[in-house]
Amino acid sequence: MGSLRWCKAVETPSTVEVWEYSSPVGRMLPDGSEDAQEERKGEREGRSAAEYYDAAKRRERHYKGVRWEIARLIDCNFDASTKFLTLTFAQNVTDIKAANREFSKFMRRLNRSVYKSDSTLLRYLAVWERQKRGAIHYHVVLFGFPYMPKRELQAVWGHGFVKVNRIAVDQRMNVGRYISKYFSKDVEDGYKLKKYFRSQNLKLPEESRWVSEEPFSAEGCDVAFSKGYDQLIPDGAGGVRPRRIRYWKIRKEGGSDAIDM
Template identity: 50%
Template sequence: MVPIKKAIKSYKYKIVETPTTVEVWEYIDDPVFYHVKDDVETVHADKDWIKEDFTCKDTLQQYDSLKRKQKHYEQMRWEIARIVDCNFDDATKFMTLTFKANEKDISFTNSEFNKFIKRLNYRLYKIKKQQLKYLAVWEKQKRGAIHYHVIFFNFPFIRISDLEKLWGHGFVKLNKIDVDSQENRGRYVSKYFSKDLERKEHKKKAFFKSQNLKTPLVRRTNSFKLTDLSDGQILYSKEYTRNIPDFHSTINSYKESTVRYTKFRKECTT
């Protein structure tokens, strides 16, 4: 078998843009290198925690794995906030679904949640094809009972009584999302995605999203003019270091490389 050759490329800037903000990662000391095969970028992610068998690990290993998972969810929290920003509109609603019974089986409740989404979609649009736009996360109370938080975008009017009939398991609460500023609207829901992590099942999917959502514009480039964004638009900025392989060393070693992160507010938002 002939080995597949992968081209190596690099970038000095990563830019993530939503309707209200522009985030810039500037890799000051060293660029980011990545592989490309057939013009498709190879994504490298730390997914070891998904495969962990916690019944076979000692306390220290469990702690390390949980910290990796926590880091993953913290990163995902910000990604979710960006998706909220990209899809937010005047008809965005926040829903909470609860169970009358003290349901603790994630597999069962996830199945019931998916059935509810299908029934709700058909009730609103009269077709089976997915039209609802949503993000959802499950959460456990201290007593172990499971409930769901869902953010719906462009959500049509429907009576609470009809929602409770469609849900069929208990209480349904529906609220319009009220935020103090546009750039904070993603935080309203994203906080639930890393909340009470220690009470979540380690091998269960923690959140769901429909496939019809708009996503942020992501660019990776070696050329970007920070002067195009004014200092008055800065919401947050920091410098930190990342550990990368030291290719100039004769042994397998790592070195620290500086990254500057800046988040800008767009001058014109909708």
């Protein structure tokens, strides 16, 4: 019998991503929630005791993960009526908390305007960006969004300028890359603040986990990218230990590798 391998797959309409781990951590543990909770507790303590991350590494991992999440969500929810929207304040609004409140109010107004309902039917994801002058603006992807004249959108926004574009089918992945790049900006300013918004009614990637005695093989698959790397994880005794990770991104039939970032 070979060594056990803990595997995870995330599937969208165009790709399947597979991770193979030499040992488990957190949710990769094979049994019960109590063990998983203890592992997560040990993970936090281990990071603190061994200075497992410095602040820069935490930010890097955070933004990289969110960039991939955005690209996957766009892949899962894109349709022929998807629109790309930019919202700009006419006034020099620099307070992100105040700007986010106005953005949330706008999304509720837009939902009522389009669907005549207080129930959230609007499907979207959005990020904010700080311009050089300090002003905040928003980039929004609206899925399944019907035609709405620009002047009406601008009236619903009510704070300044609106730009709206329809997204062509061959641009779907590039939109994910375009929006997600804003997560590499304003690191110090945005790391502790919510920078990414999405409606709760989006279709999510399918995720599966399993344990295997045999190594994963991508033979016969259309592999867009693969790599192997080592990672330090908590050892449960206040220190860290290494584990080996192998990763594959596999194109499904008719898929694209434009999601690469």
